[in-house]
Amino acid sequence: xxxxxxxxxxxxxxxxxxxSSNRTDVQRLSLKSQVLNDEIxxxxxxxxxxxxxxxxxSDPFARDCxxxxxxxxxxxxxxxxxxxxxxxxxxxxxxxxxxxxxNKLFAIDANGKTVxxxxxxxxxxxxxxxxxxxxxxxxMKMEKSR
Numbered sequence: 001x002x003x004x005x006x007x008x009x010x011x012x013x014x015x016x017x018x019x020s021s022n023r024t025d026v027q028r029l030s031l032k033s034q035v036l037n038d039e040i041x042x043x044x045x046x047x048x049x050x051x052x053x054x055x056x057x058s059d060p061f062a063r064d065c066x067x068x069x070x071x072x073x074x075x076x077x078x079x080x081x082x083x084x085x086x087x088x089x090x091x092x093x094x095x096x097x098x099x100x101x102x103n104k105l106f107a108i109d110a111n112g113k114t115v116x117x118x119x120x121x122x123x124x125x126x127x128x129x130x131x132x133x134x135x136x137x138x139x140m141k142m143e144k145s146r
Contacts, residue, residue: 051100081129089130
């Protein structure tokens with residue numbers, strides 16, 4: 001009985017001593033949603049990635065290009081990249097990672113041989129967005145597959 005009283009008293013002391021009367025004000029933010037583009041049609045699943053000032057969404061069931069690049073500020077579509085097909089620089093079953101480094105997305109073909117980067121900057125500048133792997137990256141890929 002004495003043990004129970006000691007345990008209950010210890011718990012009560014712990015609870016009351018852990019409570020603090022110091023209150024910190026919590027800053028509340030009010031955000032409003034905004035429709036940037038109401039003309040996007042996709043058959044999800046897909047990915048949506050924010051890369052600097054760009055929104056990149058992938059459509060894995062696309063028939064022409066599977067990556068759509070939009071301005072994050074205006075919603076305007078700036079271009080498409082990642083050609084679907086069986087030729088060079090084309091993807092049969094495209095897969096991209098969810099990270100963008102230097103405005104480049106790593107892309108691989110799950111059912112083909114195409115591997116490389118898709119550059120947002122090249123797309124914006126009117127150049128070919130597909131970038132081959134460097135020789136060093138190709139060597140690393142070969143070492144991993146052994």
